[in-house]
Amino acid sequence: MPIDGLATQLRKGVIEYCVLAMLKEMPRYGGEVIQMLRARGELVVSEGTIYPLLSRMRSEGLVETEWRDTPGGAPRRYYRLSRSGQKAVAQFRDEWFRFRDSVDNIFRNGARQ
Template sequence: MQPGDRERSPLAQMRRGVVEYCVLALLGKRERYAVELVQVLARHGLIAGEGTVYPLLSRLRRQGLVETTWQESAAGPPRRYYRLSDEGAAAVGRFAQDWASLSESVDRIIGGEDGQA
């Protein structure tokens, strides 16, 4: 293990756990194609490259959380656009509630509160 790996490992695991829901949340705002998603996620430091997003989008499509359409592009071949399905919207809603509860608990503990009176 290299110096610093121990510190990065938990962060990498957390990123992997939330990227799926970040993709769903982004698609809840408007439909997008994969490259747009890669750019937003990379800009926020959630992924390093495209290798994470394409398999994720395929899995989300198979699970019925996103729907796709092909649209012509003025800049090249047609693009596959992704949009949130009703099931995906429900999943994002559940995650948002769970995230709020989890992050509140972690913030309290990190802030020194242990829940004892």
């Protein structure tokens, strides 16, 4: 597998949960989520893909939306975590830490076992 294909595959599996996790503290609008992802480096290549992702998460009931006015600007659609979205984040968190520990363990100690 080419190495950039590998990065794409890895991103695909986690990006949805990263976005959900970003909505945990407070509702955010799409552009805000994108800025946060951008500030955290390599998580997203095509920023526009966050919008269909949010739309899909809404139809799956993981997030809810509401329009909010912005002073001196156009209204923004804010995304808020639903109850099932909160559950999904918690589940992913547990799963991720286990998964990450296993992979770390193999890469750090694998050769010595």
